Amino acid sequence: MLKLKNINTYYGQVHALKTVSMHLNKGEIVTLIGANGAGKTTILNTISGITPPRDGEILFEGEGIVKLPPDRIVRRGVSQVPEGRQVFKPLSVEDNLELGAYLRYRSREGRGEIRKDLEKVYELFPRLLERRKQMAGTLSGGEQQMLAIGRALMAKPRLLLLDEPSMGLAPLVVQEIFRVLEMLRHEHGTTILLVEQNAKAALKLADRGYVLETGKVILEEVASELLENKEVQRAYLGRDKKEIWER
Amino acid sequence: MEFAQQLLQYLVSGFSTGAIYALIGLGFAIIYNATGIINFAQGEFVMLGGMLTLFFLNVARFGMIPSIILAILVATLCGVVFNRLAIKPLKKPSPLNLVIITIGGSILMRGLAMLIWDKDTHAVPAFSGSEPLDLAGATILPQHLWIFGITILAIAGNKFFFYYTISGRAMRACSYNSRAASLVGIAVERMVLFSFLLSSALGAVAGIIVAPLTMTSYDVGVMLGLKGFCAAIIGGMSSGIGTVLGGIILGILEALGAGLISSGYKDAIAFIILLLILFVRPQGLFRKAETERV
Numbered sequence A: 001m002l003k004l005k006n007i008n009t010y011y012g013q014v015h016a017l018k019t020v021s022m023h024l025n026k027g028e029i030v031t032l033i034g035a036n037g038a039g040k041t042t043i044l045n046t047i048s049g050i051t052p053p054r055d056g057e058i059l060f061e062g063e064g065i066v067k068l069p070p071d072r073i074v075r076r077g078v079s080q081v082p083e084g085r086q087v088f089k090p091l092s093v094e095d096n097l098e099l100g101a102y103l104r105y106r107s108r109e110g111r112g113e114i115r116k117d118l119e120k121v122y123e124l125f126p127r128l129l130e131r132r133k134q135m136a137g138t139l140s141g142g143e144q145q146m147l148a149i150g151r152a153l154m155a156k157p158r159l160l161l162l163d164e165p166s167m168g169l170a171p172l173v174v175q176e177i178f179r180v181l182e183m184l185r186h187e188h189g190t191t192i193l194l195v196e197q198n199a200k201a202a203l204k205l206a207d208r209g210y211v212l213e214t215g216k217v218i219l220e221e222v223a224s225e226l227l228e229n230k231e232v233q234r235a236y237l238g239r240d241k242k243e244i245w246e247r
Numbered sequence B: 001m002e003f004a005q006q007l008l009q010y011l012v013s014g015f016s017t018g019a020i021y022a023l024i025g026l027g028f029a030i031i032y033n034a035t036g037i038i039n040f041a042q043g044e045f046v047m048l049g050g051m052l053t054l055f056f057l058n059v060a061r062f063g064m065i066p067s068i069i070l071a072i073l074v075a076t077l078c079g080v081v082f083n084r085l086a087i088k089p090l091k092k093p094s095p096l097n098l099v100i101i102t103i104g105g106s107i108l109m110r111g112l113a114m115l116i117w118d119k120d121t122h123a124v125p126a127f128s129g130s131e132p133l134d135l136a137g138a139t140i141l142p143q144h145l146w147i148f149g150i151t152i153l154a155i156a157g158n159k160f161f162f163y164y165t166i167s168g169r170a171m172r173a174c175s176y177n178s179r180a181a182s183l184v185g186i187a188v189e190r191m192v193l194f195s196f197l198l199s200s201a202l203g204a205v206a207g208i209i210v211a212p213l214t215m216t217s218y219d220v221g222v223m224l225g226l227k228g229f230c231a232a233i234i235g236g237m238s239s240g241i242g243t244v245l246g247g248i249i250l251g252i253l254e255a256l257g258a259g260l261i262s263s264g265y266k267d268a269i270a271f272i273i274l275l276l277i278l279f280v281r282p283q284g285l286f287r288k289a290e291t292e293r294v
Helices: A040-048 A070-076 A093-100 A102-106 A111-124 A126-130 A141-153 A171-188 A199-205 A223-228 A230-236 A241-245 B003-035 B042-058 B064-087 B095-116 B142-164 B166-176 B178-183 B188-214 B220-234 B241-261 B263-280
Strands: A002-011 A014-024 A029-034 A055-060 A078-081 A159-163 A191-195 A208-213 A216-222 B133-135 B138-140
Touching: A002 A040, A014 A040, A014 A216, A029 A040, A029 A199, A029 A230, A040 A070, A040 A078, A040 A159, A040 A191, A070 A078, A070 A102, A070 B178, A078 A141, A093 A102, A093 A111, A093 A141, A093 B166, A102 A111, A102 B166, A111 A126, A111 A141, A126 A141, A141 A159, A141 A171, A171 A191, A171 A199, A199 A223, A208 A223, A216 A223, A223 A230, B003 B042, B003 B138, B003 B142, B003 B166, B003 B188, B003 B220, B003 B241, B042 B064, B042 B095, B042 B188, B042 B220, B064 B095, B064 B188, B095 B220, B138 B142, B142 B166, B142 B188, B166 B178, B166 B188, B178 B188, B188 B220, B220 B241, B220 B263, B241 B263
Parallel strands: A029 A191, A029 A208, A078 A159, A159 A191
Antiparallel strands: A002 A014, A002 A055, A208 A216, B133 B138
């Protein structure tokens, strides 16, 4: 479904992604793990067209999307839930959600269809229904995260990119959000690329994972294997070196 | 004339110039909110509105209504071209660069207007006669009524657009968070262009409806532009009611100052207010402290 081939991305002089190649199959949940600055967010932004690569190829459903601006990539069916939520704070919850369907309004899709999807988002996150008239900036962090995910879903993406959805949230809220991701895959067959600091939770949810270090993919493995991988356990799952290697 | 009547007269003229300032100020605010640019060329679209109407009336010999429509269209086109040629090619310009570019654009447009037309001041016929009406002892010109009516329509249309249409809300979304806007599929570039289109159209409308009262010339845009800027600052650069109130407050204070103190101080009053606001309440008179949780 998505294929990155030898992607090199730069921030000015900084070489942020070094010949990264990876792929996602349809219906898969894939997670990217790695330390801060390893290039996880950059991969998502490169796919979304915000920081286009200097060279390399990105194929989505067989077609190149490297040269497209961000709005055209959304139109192809790739939506991103950005790091730090990035909801439109002075707009109401419902306005935020409706703007998620902006392209569908532009393409003259029936209001009824969009309305139906809005109801579905409210079903997924009943908290948003309670607060639909409220300014998005007044929501709690968890609610803003739900809103950001709901907004992305309103575009009906076939590929959903999520950047640290659990950041700064209470464990219960994180559980709820992960439950929704699981459900999306099951009921809509949405393909998901998940970037997480919380590597353990992400690997439990995901089918496969890529491990990034300083802009390079250093490991690609089935998620359950990565959970068992001693080096991954030490570096990203918070196990003590002694616990693993010197027992 | 009794004092009460005099006061009423000042209020009437204050309201009508205030309405003009409000329209021009909205133009400033719309572009500022979409792009962070203060477009100092805004006044030139006001000038173009008046001068083009005159051109279509006198040279091309069209009727009043076609002339006005054509003038708005051509002025709007100038706004779009200005955006494409002067603003869009810049990659990551600094605010100072932008200020200089918009001032440069303003000087260029004014110079061209002077070459194409002339340096004289021209009268523009009123829309529907100039037989004054009597309002409790104060005189109102029919043109005043046109100004009130068109301004209210323009403001209502603006409000409707920004709050109830998906494109308007998308434009607001761009101003709050342009990256997130592009991630939901909004073409930010197009919205910026559209903000220039909207502002130049509003500016032209302001220039056209005020021209029969104040006459027009190649350089009316300088002062009117600055007054509109002042209105937008009072209103905290809001593209809604704040700027409208800012314009009206400014217009009334000017009229009162001119009438009660001396008409020589009319412009000084506007700029004293501008400086006071910038020193004391740079967020504008009406902007609430924003509530948000992180």
